[in-house]
Amino acid sequence: MIALSLAEIAEVVGGQTHDIPDPSAQVTGPVVRDSREVAPGSLFAAFVGERVDGHDFAAQVVEAGAVAVLASRPVGVPAIVVDDVQTALGALARHVVRTLGTTLVALTGSAGKTSTKDLIAQVLQRKGPTVWTPGSFNNEIGLPLTALSATEETRFLVLEMGARGIGHIRYLTGLTPPRIGLVLNVGTAHIGEFGGREQIAQAKGELVEALPSAEDGGAAILNADDPLVRAMASRTKAKVLLFGEADEADVRAENVRMTDSGRPSFTLHTPSGCSDVTMRLYGEHHVSNALAAAAVAHELGMSAEEIATALSEAGSLSRWRMEVTERPDGVTVVNDAYNANPESMRAALRALVAMGKGRRTWAVLGKMAELGDEALAEHDAVGRLAVRLNVSKLVAVGGREAAWLQLGAYNEGSWGEESVHVSDAQAAVDLLRSELRPGDVVLVKASRSVGLESVAEALLATGAEGEVAAR
Numbered sequence: 001m002i003a004l005s006l007a008e009i010a011e012v013v014g015g016q017t018h019d020i021p022d023p024s025a026q027v028t029g030p031v032v033r034d035s036r037e038v039a040p041g042s043l044f045a046a047f048v049g050e051r052v053d054g055h056d057f058a059a060q061v062v063e064a065g066a067v068a069v070l071a072s073r074p075v076g077v078p079a080i081v082v083d084d085v086q087t088a089l090g091a092l093a094r095h096v097v098r099t100l101g102t103t104l105v106a107l108t109g110s111a112g113k114t115s116t117k118d119l120i121a122q123v124l125q126r127k128g129p130t131v132w133t134p135g136s137f138n139n140e141i142g143l144p145l146t147a148l149s150a151t152e153e154t155r156f157l158v159l160e161m162g163a164r165g166i167g168h169i170r171y172l173t174g175l176t177p178p179r180i181g182l183v184l185n186v187g188t189a190h191i192g193e194f195g196g197r198e199q200i201a202q203a204k205g206e207l208v209e210a211l212p213s214a215e216d217g218g219a220a221i222l223n224a225d226d227p228l229v230r231a232m233a234s235r236t237k238a239k240v241l242l243f244g245e246a247d248e249a250d251v252r253a254e255n256v257r258m259t260d261s262g263r264p265s266f267t268l269h270t271p272s273g274c275s276d277v278t279m280r281l282y283g284e285h286h287v288s289n290a291l292a293a294a295a296v297a298h299e300l301g302m303s304a305e306e307i308a309t310a311l312s313e314a315g316s317l318s319r320w321r322m323e324v325t326e327r328p329d330g331v332t333v334v335n336d337a338y339n340a341n342p343e344s345m346r347a348a349l350r351a352l353v354a355m356g357k358g359r360r361t362w363a364v365l366g367k368m369a370e371l372g373d374e375a376l377a378e379h380d381a382v383g384r385l386a387v388r389l390n391v392s393k394l395v396a397v398g399g400r401e402a403a404w405l406q407l408g409a410y411n412e413g414s415w416g417e418e419s420v421h422v423s424d425a426q427a428a429v430d431l432l433r434s435e436l437r438p439g440d441v442v443l444v445k446a447s448r449s450v451g452l453e454s455v456a457e458a459l460l461a462t463g464a465e466g467e468v469a470a471r
Contacts, residue, residue: 001043001148002096003028006068006080009043012095013070013088015080020068025078027067031092031148033141040065045089046075047141086140090175093144097176102154104176105296108161108169108204109184109223111343112289113138115281116184117160118317119293123310127302128155135318136339138162140171147176156300163203164193173210180299181207181238182221182292186228187343188378193370201228208236221295223288224249243295244288251295253287262355264290268308270298275308280315282322282334283351285344320453322351325460330438332359335456336445340368342378346385348445353389356441360392364428364455366446367401376404383408387418394419397428398450425451429458 007023010016017023029041035057038044044061046054046069058075062068068078072085082088097104105124107117114136121132131150133142138160150157161172173181186201212218218238223229225244233240243251253266264287265278279286290311297307316322320338327333332355336348345368352361363386371378383405386394394409396402402421409419422428432442432455442459446452 001027001029001031001150002099002152004096006078009070009092010080013080013082013091015070015082015088018074018079018081019076020078020080025067029065029067031070031089031145033145035061035064038064038066042066044069045085045145046071047085048072089141089144089148093147094175094177096150097147097157100150100152100154100157102150102157103180103300104157104159104178105180105182106159106161106173106176106178106207107182107184107292108163108207109182109229110187110200110204111341111347112184112285112292113160113162114318114338115286115316115321116182116289116292117158119289119311119314120182120296121158121317122314123293123297123302123307124156124158124300126306126310127297127300129153130156130158132158133160136160136162140168143172144175161207163206166199166203167206169203169206170210173207177210177212178207179212179217180219180221180296181211181236182296183207183223183229183232184288184292185223185226185343188341188371188374193372197228201232204229205232205235208232208238211236211238213237214239219299221292221299223292224252225288241295241299243291245291249291251291251298253291256284256287258284258354260357262351262357266290268294268304268311270294270304270307272298273304275304277308277311279311280313282324282355283347284354285347285351320456322348323456324355327460327462331436331459332441333456333459334441334443335453336443337448337450337453337456339448340366340446342368342371342382345382345445348443349382349386349389349391352441352443353391356392360437360440362393362395362432362436362440362442363391364395364397364432364442364444364452365402365405366397366450366452367399369447369449375401379404380408380411383410383414383419384412387412387414392418395428395431396421397425397446397452397455398423425454425458428452428455429462432459433462 027043044066062077208220220238224242224246256266323335396406406421444456
C-alpha cells in the first residue's frame with residue numbers, strides 16, 4: 001500500500017484512534033485480514049467471523065509488526081475504531097485507488113473470470129508493473145484488499161468482480177472505479193440465487209454502467225458471441241470493443257485448432273494487425289478468454305505481435321484450475337476442482353476429450369452448486385454430454401446431484417460400466433486406484449464445497465514413486 005499515517009487513515013475511514021502514541025506513524029506494509037499474513041508496517045483488519053473474531057488477535061499482530069488494527073472496538077493496542085470494518089476497508093481502498101491514478105481494469109462473467117484475469121495480468125506485466133486479484137478474491141472484502149496492495153509503482157490494477165445479486169457489482173465499482181470494464185459471458189452459474197439469466201445479465205451489466213465516457217477514456221470490452229453481453233453496449237457511455245469469433249468482432253480468432261496435447265492454437269486479429277497464438281493452457285474454451293485479454297491489451301496500446309507472444313507464454317496463476325500433472329506411470333491428472341458451473345463443466349469435458357485422443361478418459365465429477373430449480377436439468381445434461389463426447393468413464397461423486405449426473409449418462413446410453421455413482425471422494429479414489437492404467441487421463445471437477453481436489457491429490461500421491469513432474 002502507499003504510505004499513509006494512522007491519522008490520515010483515521011480521517012479517510014471516519015474512525016477514532018485508540019491507544020496510538022504516535023498518530024504520525026505510517027502504515028507502509030500490506031493491509032491484511034489474516035493474522036498469519038502480518039508483516040512489519042502492516043494494518044490488520046479485524047473481522048468478526050462465524051468461528052473466529054479477528055479482534056482476539058490484536059496483541060499478536062502488533063507484536064508481529066502491525067502498526068495498528070482496524071477494529072470495531074478498542075483492543076488495548078494501537079487501533080483505528082470504526083462502526084463497520086468492511087465499510088472502512090472499502091473507503092480506504094477507494095482513497096488509495098484515486099490517489100494512485102492507476103489504470104484500473106475490472107472484469108466479470110459467469111465463467112472464466114479467474115483464468116481470464118490471470119491472462120490479462122500476464123499480458124499487461126509486459127507493459128508495466130501490474131497488481132491483480134489473487135485467486136477468486138473478488139468480493140466486498142477481497143477486492144479492496146487487492147486494491148490496497150497497489151503501490152506508487154503500479155501501472156495496472158486488474159480486479160475480478162463477482163456478484164451474488166443485483167447491486168453487488170455496482171457496490172464494488174463504487175469502491176474501485178474502473179476505466180476499462182470487461183464482461184465475459186452470462187451463463188447459469190448462481191442462477192438459483194439470481195432467478196434467471198436475464199437477472200444475471202442485469203447484475204453483470206452494472207460494470208459497464210459504471211465506466212467513464214468514451215471522451216474520458218472509458219472502454220467496455222464485450223463478448224460478441226454472447227447476445228446478452230453484446231446487448232450491454234446500450235447500457236454504457238464508454239467506447240465499446242467487441243471480442244469473439246464473430247466476423248464483426250474487433251478482436252477475433254480465426255483458424256482455431258487444437259494441438260495433439262489439447263492446447264488451443266489460432267490466429268489473433270486485432271485492429272492493429274494479426275499474429276499467431278499457441279497457448280500453454282488446455283482446452284478450447286481458453287480461446288475466448290485469450291481474446292478478452294487481447295482486447296484489453298489492445299485498448300491499452302499493445303501490438304498484435306506483443307499480445308500474441310504474451311498469450312503464447314502465459315500459464316495458470318491460480319490453483320486447481322485445469323492444473324495438469326503427469327504421474328511417473330503416464331497417468332495424467334487434470335485438477336479443475338476449484339469450482340464448477342454448467343458452462344465450465346462442459347468446457348472441461350471437451351478439454352478432457354481433446355487431451356485424451358487415443359487414451360482412456362475419466363471424468364470424476366461432483367455437484368454444481370447454486371443452480372436452484374435448474375439443478376436437476378443441468379446435472380442430467382452434463383451426464384449426457386459425457387456420453388456424447390465418448391468419455392471412457394464417468395465417476396459421479398456424492399449425493400443427490402451426483403446421482404443425477406450418473407442417471408443422465410445412463411439415460412443417454414451409458415449402460416453400467418461406462419458410468420458409476422460413488423458415495424464420496426474416498427470411494428472415488430479407491431475405484432480409480434484399482435482401475436487406472438498407464439496413459440489414462442483423469443479430470444476432477446466439482447463445486448468448491450465438494451472438495452474433490454482431495455481426489456486429485458490422492459491420485460498424484462499414489463503415482464509418486466519418484467518425483468511428480470507438473471507440466
